[in-house]
Amino acid sequence: MKRVLAAELTEIMDDLVLLKGWIHKMKSFGKFAFVFLRDKSGVIQLVIEDEKILSQLKLEMSVEVKGIPVKNGKAPGGIEVQVKEIEIIGKTYYDLLPFSINQKKVEATLETELDYRYISLRRPDRRAIFKIQAEIVEAFKGYFKEQGFHEIHTPKIIASGTEGGSEMFTVNYFDRRAFLAQSPQFYKQMMVGAGFESVFEIGHAYRAELHNTWRHLNEYVSLDIETAFIKDEYDLMEFEIGFLKHLFQHLEENCKKELEMYNVVLPKIKEIPKIPLFEAQKILLEKYDKKSPLGNIDAEGEILFSKYIQEEYNSDFVFLTKYPASKRPVYTMPDDQYEGATKSFDLIYKGLEITTGGQRIHDYEMLRDNMIKFGLKPEDFGFYLDSFKYGMPPHGGFAIGLERITMKLLGLDNIRESTLLPRDMNRITP
Amino acid sequence: MKRVLAAELTEIMDDLVLLKGWIHKMKSFGKFAFVFLRDKSGVIQLVIEDEKILSQLKLEMSVEVKGIPVKNGKAPGGIEVQVKEIEIIGKTYYDLLPFSINQKKVEATLETELDYRYISLRRPDRRAIFKIQAEIVEAFKGYFKEQGFHEIHTPKIIASGTEGGSEMFTVNYFDRRAFLAQSPQFYKQMMVGAGFESVFEIGHAYRAELHNTWRHLNEYVSLDIETAFIKDEYDLMEFEIGFLKHLFQHLEENCKKELEMYNVVLPKIKEIPKIPLFEAQKILLEKYDKKSPLGNIDAEGEILFSKYIQEEYNSDFVFLTKYPASKRPVYTMPDDQYEGATKSFDLIYKGLEITTGGQRIHDYEMLRDNMIKFGLKPEDFGFYLDSFKYGMPPHGGFAIGLERITMKLLGLDNIRESTLLPRDMNRITP
Numbered sequence: 001m002k003r004v005l006a007a008e009l010t011e012i013m014d015d016l017v018l019l020k021g022w023i024h025k026m027k028s029f030g031k032f033a034f035v036f037l038r039d040k041s042g043v044i045q046l047v048i049e050d051e052k053i054l055s056q057l058k059l060e061m062s063v064e065v066k067g068i069p070v071k072n073g074k075a076p077g078g079i080e081v082q083v084k085e086i087e088i089i090g091k092t093y094y095d096l097l098p099f100s101i102n103q104k105k106v107e108a109t110l111e112t113e114l115d116y117r118y119i120s121l122r123r124p125d126r127r128a129i130f131k132i133q134a135e136i137v138e139a140f141k142g143y144f145k146e147q148g149f150h151e152i153h154t155p156k157i158i159a160s161g162t163e164g165g166s167e168m169f170t171v172n173y174f175d176r177r178a179f180l181a182q183s184p185q186f187y188k189q190m191m192v193g194a195g196f197e198s199v200f201e202i203g204h205a206y207r208a209e210l211h212n213t214w215r216h217l218n219e220y221v222s223l224d225i226e227t228a229f230i231k232d233e234y235d236l237m238e239f240e241i242g243f244l245k246h247l248f249q250h251l252e253e254n255c256k257k258e259l260e261m262y263n264v265v266l267p268k269i270k271e272i273p274k275i276p277l278f279e280a281q282k283i284l285l286e287k288y289d290k291k292s293p294l295g296n297i298d299a300e301g302e303i304l305f306s307k308y309i310q311e312e313y314n315s316d317f318v319f320l321t322k323y324p325a326s327k328r329p330v331y332t333m334p335d336d337q338y339e340g341a342t343k344s345f346d347l348i349y350k351g352l353e354i355t356t357g358g359q360r361i362h363d364y365e366m367l368r369d370n371m372i373k374f375g376l377k378p379e380d381f382g383f384y385l386d387s388f389k390y391g392m393p394p395h396g397g398f399a400i401g402l403e404r405i406t407m408k409l410l411g412l413d414n415i416r417e418s419t420l421l422p423r424d425m426n427r428i429t430p
Numbered sequence: 431m432k433r434v435l436a437a438e439l440t441e442i443m444d445d446l447v448l449l450k451g452w453i454h455k456m457k458s459f460g461k462f463a464f465v466f467l468r469d470k471s472g473v474i475q476l477v478i479e480d481e482k483i484l485s486q487l488k489l490e491m492s493v494e495v496k497g498i499p500v501k502n503g504k505a506p507g508g509i510e511v512q513v514k515e516i517e518i519i520g521k522t523y524y525d526l527l528p529f530s531i532n533q534k535k536v537e538a539t540l541e542t543e544l545d546y547r548y549i550s551l552r553r554p555d556r557r558a559i560f561k562i563q564a565e566i567v568e569a570f571k572g573y574f575k576e577q578g579f580h581e582i583h584t585p586k587i588i589a590s591g592t593e594g595g596s597e598m599f600t601v602n603y604f605d606r607r608a609f610l611a612q613s614p615q616f617y618k619q620m621m622v623g624a625g626f627e628s629v630f631e632i633g634h635a636y637r638a639e640l641h642n643t644w645r646h647l648n649e650y651v652s653l654d655i656e657t658a659f660i661k662d663e664y665d666l667m668e669f670e671i672g673f674l675k676h677l678f679q680h681l682e683e684n685c686k687k688e689l690e691m692y693n694v695v696l697p698k699i700k701e702i703p704k705i706p707l708f709e710a711q712k713i714l715l716e717k718y719d720k721k722s723p724l725g726n727i728d729a730e731g732e733i734l735f736s737k738y739i740q741e742e743y744n745s746d747f748v749f750l751t752k753y754p755a756s757k758r759p760v761y762t763m764p765d766d767q768y769e770g771a772t773k774s775f776d777l778i779y780k781g782l783e784i785t786t787g788g789q790r791i792h793d794y795e796m797l798r799d800n801m802i803k804f805g806l807k808p809e810d811f812g813f814y815l816d817s818f819k820y821g822m823p824p825h826g827g828f829a830i831g832l833e834r835i836t837m838k839l840l841g842l843d844n845i846r847e848s849t850l851l852p853r854d855m856n857r858i859t860p
Contacts, residue, residue: 003659020659022625022821040580040627062823064659089659093794093819118817121624130626134581141571150470151564153651153832155851156586156634157599157610159858169587170602171610174638174855180587180601187851190860194551195452196560197470204586204634208604221583229433229450229494229519364523383860387548389523391452393492402583421585421617425604428589430620430813 001066007041009069009079019044019065019081020089022122023057025102034080036102037065042124045072045080053086059097060122062090110414117421117430128258129418132251133406137202139250140223140400143243149198149225154187156180156204162380169208169218180206183399186384188226189331189360193392198227205399212425214414215299215352217403219423226397233333233343233359236396237274237319240347240355244317245269251409262410267316273309274345276322276338280305295327303351321345323358330374331367333359333396343396350408357398364388431496437471439499439509449474449495449511450519452552453487455532464510466532467495472554475502475510483516489527490552492520540844547851547860558688559848562681563836567632569680570653570830573673579628579655584617586610586634592810599638599648610636613829616814618656619761619790623822628657635829642855644844645729645782647833649853656827663763663773663789666826667704667749670777670785674747675699681839692840703743704775706752706768710735725757733781751775753788760804761797763789763826773826780838787828794818 001018009017021039033054035046046065048054057063067081098116099108101123106113113120120126141151158181161168169180184201191199205222230236248266251259259266275283280297284290288304297305297320309318322341325334335341344358361367367388368378378385406418416422421430431448439447451469462479465487476495478484487493497511528546529538531553536543543550550556571581588611591598599610614631621629635652660666678696681689689696705713710727714720718734727735727750739748752771755764765771774788791797797818798808808815836848846852851860 020823022823038625040578040625061821062658090792090821090823091794092821097820115813118620118624118813119820121621121626122820127625130582131580137581138575145568148470150561151567152560152850153634155649155853157636157649157853157858172600172602173858174640176858178858187860190548191551191850194548195468195470195554195557196551202632204583206587210604219585219587228492362520364521383545383548387860390527390549390552391488391491391520391522393450393452393520420582420621423585423587428587428603428606428608430617430817 005041006037006039006044009044013069013071016066016068016084021062023059023061023063026057026059028054037063043076045075046083047080048083048086056088058092060101061088061092063087064089110416114416114422114427125261128261129406129410130420131258132255132410133402133418135251135254136247136402136406139247140243141202142250143246144200144225147198149200149227150196152188152191152199152201153203154184154201160380160382167208169206182207183222184224188224188397189395190387192226192228192395193387197229200225210425215404217415217419217422217424221402223400223402224397226395228393228395230359230394230396233345233357233396236357236398237345240398241269241272264410269317272317272319273313273315274319274321277320278322280320283308295324302348302353306348306351316350318348319345320348328358330370330376331360333361349405352404352408354404354408355398355400357396359396362388362392362394435471436467436469436474439474443499443501446496446498446514449497451492453489453491453493456487456489458484474507475505476513477510478513478516486518488522490531491518491522493517494519540846544846544852544857555691558691559836559840560850561688562685562840563832563848565681565684566677566832566836569677570673571632573676574630574655577628579630579657580626582618582621582629582631583633584614584631590810590812597638599636612637613652614654618654618827619825620817622656622658622825623817627659630655640855645834647845647849647852647854651832653830653832654827656825658823658825660789660824660826663775663787663826666787666828667775670828671699671702694840697746699747702747702749703739703745704749704751707750710750713738725754732778732783736778736781746780748778749775750778758788760800760806761790763791779835782834782838784834784838785828785830787826789826792818792822792824
């Protein structure tokens with residue numbers, strides 16, 4: 001007998017069906033009880049009259065049920081299942097659940113929820129976050145594959161800390177010291193030059209940053225692209241706009257139910273304003289009396305500037321462009337319009353940076369000279385710099401933080417809510 | 431003017447086109463030259479008459495070309511492009527290439543090829559390996575998504591070495607010691623129990639094994655699944671058979687050209703023989719006088735037994751089943767047919783194990799007791815064991831080594847050939 005999901009029950013009425021899931025809620029009326037069965041698709045009302053079995057049931061047990069679905073206007077969803085057989089297939093061994101799964105709200109702190117991820121995810125609203133997150137990944141992959149990009153998997157154990165230095169985790173790799181990659185930056189550039197031309201990677205990135213905030217993780221999923229033969233950084237921004245349009249279309253089609261749980265109205269994107277950083281700093285100062293750090297805007301500035309963009313352009317998104325060279329990595333292509341600026345950008349979404357990108361220097365001598373200008377030693381860059389000797393074409397790329405875009409899309413307060421099992425300075429379990 | 435790929439040129443003849451790529455080969459005839467342009471799609475013959483530009487061209491430069499495609503029966507593919515303009519957009523800075531890209535064979539060792547991955551991948555035959563690998567990932571994702579599986583991303587930095595112990599890399603995680611995950615095993619089980627029911631993950635796995643062989647990597651990509659409400663391990667083997675059928679269909683449709691480069695004839699799978707390990711050991715002894723280690727077969731045994739299966743069943747694949755409990759992890763479900771055996775399996779493909787899988791113990795007390803029986807301390811398993819207290823359903827799963835299946839499919843000799851940037855005891859760059 002083939003298993004049927006709770007959400008499929010509308011279509012197959014009046015025949016014996018097999019259901020499997022967890023005991024979500026129970027309401028006893030003496031001789032019978034309503035028992036709510038939860039599976040990955042939803043919750044269905046069971047009617048059980050066998051008092052002996054009722055006395056054995058406990059919340060969150062997993063069970064197999066055979067029964068006949070019938071219409072009942074009063075049951076949630078208009079259907080209930082009259083149970084003929086029920087078998088306990090996964091026993092429970094707890095006294096009290098750490099917090100309720102079947103109530104509207106979780107009566108626990110985020111930290112407790114995260115300590116019991118295997119309980120909190122039993123809530124459909126918590127699982128919905130990760131359904132949407134999986135579809136963001138799907139849309140990313142789908143869009144860039146359609147655009148001719150090739151998927152790569154690059155090493156996360158790397159030999160040298162040249163890109164990040166102090167903010168990297170060290171690994172004891174046999175008899176030497178290695179690092180966990182902060183990004184696939186060097187490798188994605190290398191693969192572009194090696195003839196794949198356009199690549200993307202969905203993979204972990206590691207930052208040993210010494211602060212715990214609502215928007216930082218020490219291990220996160222980075223959605224990276226890199227592509228050759230671009231004209232400049234504006235080509236890259238067009239790719240990101242194309243992706244975002246595709247993403248919201250894809251979510252509309254695949255996550256209606258989950259988006260409703262979080263009252264998400266998907267943005268309609270036509271254009272995304274592109275504003276040079278120094279202009280944004282000027283606006284922040286003039287309009288909000290907000291001073292910015294040299295060559296950047298801070299977290300508060302991002303929030304204020306997003307507010308301004310929302311009012312002026314009716315857009316959740318804004319590209320900040322033309323970051324100064326001093327605030328960007330050594331491989332960033334200098335701008336030809338503004339002295340000291342680069343062909344780089346960040347994308348701010350509802351007050352949070354979700355992307356950093358830009359055109360890269362592709363000429364060997366220019367890159368080497370820039371390293372020297374930055375006070376770096378070209379010989380420390382080994383294979384990376386060497387790979388530019390063989391006809392590297394103009395190229396660039398960007399990275400989107402998966403947990404960040406998920407968080408902002410759903411209006412969550414803390415990035416840990418959009419991370420299955422977050423890693424931060426204090427948390428390394430479960 | 432929109433760029434056209436070399437492989438698209440059949441369709442758009444006699445109009446000016448824009449091509450971009452690398453100088454693959456040059457044949458000079460004095461006043462003109464055939465210059466072969468390579469892009470990600472293939473190689474096309476250019477005819478260049480401008481002697482000044484010809485004198486500047488060097489192999490592997492990247493260039494932009496405007497020209498008119500014309501039919502020429504003698505040109506490879508029947509088309510050549512008469513060049514009107516050519517611009518060097520990516521200069522070269524080498525004296526000699528480390529090995530040839532445009533010859534039939536690479537005159538270098540595998541180690542040299544790997545040292546210069548950014549050069550060797552310029553060869554279409556090398557890139558083809560990774561095109562096929564990307565499509566294996568695509569097929570995996572597509573098949574299991576279609577089957578209702580949910581994609582997850584679980585941490586690779588973990589707190590405890592309980593699953594693997596000595597074969598794990600350690601990470602300096604702020605002020606404590608952490609490990610790199612050997613597999614997503616604990617987390618995928620946890621997510622099944624947390625209500626996703628069926629999950630898959632495409633992610634890195636780390637093994638600090640102290641040997642360098644043709645079939646081992648210290649960092650590899652693991653294609654993992656885990657699913658609830660199974661009857662036994664045979665359900666899992668059916669999932670793997672289903673995936674393999676889908677995979678070969680998918681490759682047939684998407685990688686014809688690349689498969690031809692390696693003379694691959696895709697297997698037609700109907701059934702895969704399932705043979706208990708002790709039977710396989712008996713056959714090896716009787717037929718090949720080959721002794722096996724206790725509770726396993728070794729690398730030579732895998733090759734001999736695959737030969738036997740090929741002869742007897744005409745199959746590239748064989749499931750070895752019923753491994754003894756002493757050779758499997760503590761969470762493996764005991765068998766109910768053979769004393770001391772487990773509901774576990776390996777899949778051997780052309781003489782190499784590419785999958786390990788099995789049903790897991792889902793009952794809290796049974797798992798705890800098994801830990802004690804194995805001489806382990808239940809309290810060391812913290813959240814993992816704890817997660818079994820809340821109605822864990824029957825479940826199981828398996829993992830496929832991405833580089834291994836790629837290697838065997840293409841008939842490669844060394845797993846490093848099917849790894850973009852391999853990590854082993856001696857290699858951590860590029």
